[in-house]
Amino acid sequence: MRALYWNGVNDLRVGTVKDPEIVNPRDAILRVKLSTTCGSDLHFIDGYIPTMKAGDVIGHEFMGEVVEVGPAVRRVKKGDRVVVPSFIACGECWYCQEKLFSLCDCTHPKPELQEPLLGYPTAGIYGYLDTRDDVRGRKVGVVGFCMGGGMALATAGTYPERFEAAASFHGGNLANDAPTSPHLFAPKLKAEVYIGVAENDVSYPPAMAERLQRSLTEANVRYTTQTYPAAHGWMMPDFPVYDHAAAERGWGEMLALFGRTLHGGE
Template identity: 75%
Template sequence: MTPASGGPWPAVIFYMDAGGIRPAVLEMAQRLAEAGYVVLLPDLFYRYGPYGPLVPKEVFAGDVRAILGPLMATTGNDKAAEDTASLLAYLDTRNDVAARKLGAVGFCMGGGMALAAAGTYPDRFAAVASFHGGNLATDAPTSPHLLAPKLKAEVYVAAAENDASYPPAMAERLEQALAQAGVRYSTATYPAAHGWMKPDFPVYDQAAAERGWVEMLALFARNLHQVGD
């Protein structure tokens, strides 16, 4: 997705949540594009095959693990990072992309993927944001916090209150890894529930979401509009 006119523009890769590609996610990507970015929104469930589109309110009303588990099992931080090689190669073919360095943003499961991508390709990412990302610092070999020493991007991590997928102890572990690595980062805990940024989630919080958009756009503005090839 691109702005309506002008260009070239900086690029941002949008790492989706576990609800997959659906109208609300497309609308979010379009909003980001209209702010002045080439936005690449990959379907990270492509290994699964055809699905959905899923309706979050229906998913959350049913057996979430049974519905989303098989989809989520086809991807992960490591696989998303591997996929990013192809995404970067594609963006490099576009003449409407302003520079080699770009941004990444991820939501829910995509938060860890965005961090993993930026740590795997540190010379390509200047800014990365995670919104209500889960499992960002675990004992798993694919935990995003392990890539902190490689990060060159400025990082913004927005957490939800009382989020079982990202408890305070995990947040402390991630922040310690970022600080020890000398990463430029900032964090915030929003008075909202996990998933608050997604307009089709039952927990969507408009006020908190708008705050998130302000922070995200500021992050990208100060890092992506001043980078060259």
């Protein structure tokens, strides 16, 4: 088939590539009729994604006609015309049941590549840092924004021997009923924690805040939580709700946290 593929940094080409095959019983193959670019495609083009290799086909938002389906596919059939979003969801895991489709647990073909973002094995990153002559010591800090706030806490809890500090700004869903909820990492945390909260944040209601703080307190975690007079997303300069004064305050709190916990680099 013909496809747009990555041949190297800033080198895209259209050429003949291997036809796709059904690998998983839930797979479907489409004949693409129309595709478009996404901002994340820029990360492929400029080499930001380190796992890209020459020949990788790009274009993850498209529409077309179903030409083949796996034996476990029930909702679409050959000949159907469909629109495909940027993420794939199984429809069955906890996240999909909660309609958080972009967090699907089951459909990433190489989940180990996501683990550094989700608070699981990140030894490769540390191995790289440990080879750098310009990086002093082994202790590190982590900061997350929005959904990344929970990832920051989970990462610090997964590798407590490496993390001295963890910060979350306008983080959401920090204490929930999922078995991987960020608040469940509290007993493993050795890091000092800072939680910057947006006022009236529906993704972090008072009951959830109380649940997280109770977990941190019971685990004897050193933590500070502060509510900012700003909307969810206030730290992001490219967000409409960006609040410069509140963001400067947030950066100051984060740098102070890192300053008092990471100096010495032991």
